[in-house]
Amino acid sequence: WINTPEITRYGVALSRKAPGTLPFLGNGIKFIQPRQNLFDWFTKCIHLHGRETLLITVPSLPPGVIISDPANLDFVFKNEPIFQKGAFFKARLNDLFGNGIVNSDGDQWKRQRKVGVQLLAGANMNIVTGHELPAILGKTIRHLTKRADTTEIVDLDASILEITTQLISKMVYGVELQSHDSFTQAFDYSAGVVSERFQNPLWRFTEIFSGFRFQRALKLIKTRGVQLVSHSLLTKDSDICFGSTDLRRASKGFLKGLLKALGDDGLVAESALNFLSAGRDTTAQALSWTFYLLMRHPRVACKIRELMGASSTRHSPSQPSHGEPSPEAVAYTTAVFYETIRLYPPIPFEIKQAQSDVLLPDGTLLPSKSIVVWCTWAMNRSKDTWGEDASDFRPERWLVDGRMRYREAAEFPVFQGGPRLCLGKKMAEMVAVQVILELVSLFNFSPAYEGEKVSRNHLTLPMEGGLKVYVEKL
Numbered sequence: 260w261i262n263t264p265e266i267t268r269y270g271v272a273l274s275r276k277a278p279g280t281l282p283f284l285g286n287g288i289k290f291i292q293p294r295q296n297l298f299d300w301f302t303k304c305i306h307l308h309g310r311e312t313l314l315i316t317v318p319s320l321p322p323g324v325i326i327s328d329p330a331n332l333d334f335v336f337k338n339e340p341i342f343q344k345g346a347f348f349k350a351r352l353n354d355l356f357g358n359g360i361v362n363s364d365g366d367q368w369k370r371q372r373k374v375g376v377q378l379l380a381g382a383n384m385n386i387v388t389g390h391e392l393p394a395i396l397g398k399t400i401r402h403l404t405k406r407a408d409t410t411e412i413v414d415l416d417a418s419i420l421e422i423t424t425q426l427i428s429k430m431v432y433g434v435e436l437q438s439h440d441s442f443t444q445a446f447d448y449s450a451g452v453v454s455e456r457f458q459n460p461l462w463r464f465t466e467i468f469s470g471f472r473f474q475r476a477l478k479l480i481k482t483r484g485v486q487l488v489s490h491s492l493l494t495k496d497s498d499i500c501f502g503s504t505d506l507r508r509a510s511k512g513f514l515k516g517l518l519k520a521l522g523d524d525g526l527v528a529e530s531a532l533n534f535l536s537a538g539r540d541t542t543a544q545a546l547s548w549t550f551y552l553l554m555r556h557p558r559v560a561c562k563i564r565e566l567m568g569a570s571s572t573r574h575s576p577s578q579p580s581h582g583e584p585s586p587e588a589v590a591y592t593t594a595v596f597y598e599t600i601r602l603y604p605p606i607p608f609e610i611k612q613a614q615s616d617v618l619l620p621d622g623t624l625l626p627s628k629s630i631v632v633w634c635t636w637a638m639n640r641s642k643d644t645w646g647e648d649a650s651d652f653r654p655e656r657w658l659v660d661g662r663m664r665y666r667e668a669a670e671f672p673v674f675q676g677g678p679r680l681c682l683g684k685k686m687a688e689m690v691a692v693q694v695i696l697e698l699v700s701l702f703n704f705s706p707a708y709e710g711e712k713v714s715r716n717h718l719t720l721p722m723e724g725g726l727k728v729y730v731e732k733l
């Protein structure tokens with residue numbers, strides 16, 4: 260309740276508090292509200308105080324600050340040994356993510372990262388984009404074609420999640436899981452429970468009453484996770500066409516690498532689940548928000564089609580095209596994707612914990628164990644960084660002479676930065692661009708819902724109520 264020691268700047272207690280800070284309760288109430296309200300509050304912090312570092316207090320938690328200045332964020336990224344996940348983060352995620360890459364620091368994290376770099380290397384990405392994704396996308400296209408030009412409503416969000424579930428599970432476990440499998444369902448449920456822990460300071464107490472279903476889900480995830488790993492490790496090499504285009508080969512190499520690095524099947528299963536989770540939901544959600552924004556901005560969808568030389572040149576409505584899109588079409592579609600994840604970052608805020616006393620570039624002195632929070636959602640709406648039209652959807656802001664102009668991680672922390680930069684950044688971009696190009700040039704989607712979409716409470720940014728659409732074939 261009493262947060263000591265103090266966070267200071269130039270020898271005096273940091274006085275700039277986040278708006279609406281209450282005596283005793285601090286900002287505690289903000290964190291128990293629906294997440295959308297929390298994002299609005301973080302955005303208000305930036306609109307009122309610009310890049311200023313703000314004190315944040317939540318009863319029972321260590322002292323903390325909200326940082327919004329890219330210079331501070333850059334410092335945090337570059338000093339990864341000081342700014343770690345730490346005990347605060349791990350206590351909340353440990354039940355689900357164990358010692359996996361997303362939830363570990365130090366040596367354990369480094370060993371998994373090394374193996375992950377190989378999994379996500381160029382050769383495997385060529386298999387993803389050249390073979391596995393087109394095959395999975397072909398099924399989605401057939402599903403959508405059957406429902407096109409009818410009054411049937413399709414949940415595009417669910418269809419997209421199916422794509423990333425099949426693709427990333429094949430890469431990680433060597434088998435195509437479905438998004439409605441008991442394993443993936445149990446994972447979704449458990450991720451919802453652990454995400455609540457970041458907003459509910461009394462979670463240890465409240466879960467005494469609600470924890471039974473959670474414990475059952477965790478048990479299923481652990482048992483099935485170990486089975487999936489053992490199955491892949493036991494697959495005979497002769498059953499996989501080595502040197503072929505099969506991701507099972509990549510998966511087996513990945514799991515063997517993890518086993519060597521971690522030494523135990525249980526830890527390998529934990530790590531594999533972290534990789535599945537890191538890639539599946541984030542990419543699917545980014546795509547769902549993209550299609551949502553394209554429906555709100557038909558001019559952008561038209562521009563993609565125009566650059567693709569679209570509808571008239573399609574080969575078959577049920578198969579992905581194998582024609583190469585022009586560099587202009589790829590650049591513009593990449594810009595559409597980046598503009599979407601600017602406004603709808605799949606990991607909307609982040610937390611690190613200082614492992615020693617540390618001085619931020621703006622002079623703020625953080626005592627050891629302080630929490631550092633940044634809200635990517637809000638930073639990506641900062642007028643200081645993005646200009647007066649920061650809240651508008653304008654893919655062109657990413658292009659210079661028709662080419663992508665990427666931003667520094669500290670200004671655009673959607674994939675984090677420094678040594679913990681997202682390992683799947685390139686994969687996410689390639690997969691997203693391919694899916695957008697294919698679906699936009701084959702179909703027109705129109706909303707089968709009213710009003711604006713918001714996200715629901717989760718670790719990432721799922722769309723509340725899915726994305727119900729009507730499908731029209733072009």
Ligand code: HEM
Nearest residue numbers: 537538541542545605606673674675679681682683686687
């Ligand atoms: C639009 C899609 C994606 C976004 C926005 C995204 C974003 C992020 C962010 C913000 C982090 C840092 C999380 C943290 O440490 O708290 C992260 C880490 C990670 N991401 Fe992604 N990600 C995406 C797709 C992917 C894909 C497709 C994969 C492939 C499996 C992947 C694998 C990982 C891994 C393994 C980490 C942990 C890296 C580490 O801690 O060293 N991500 N991602």
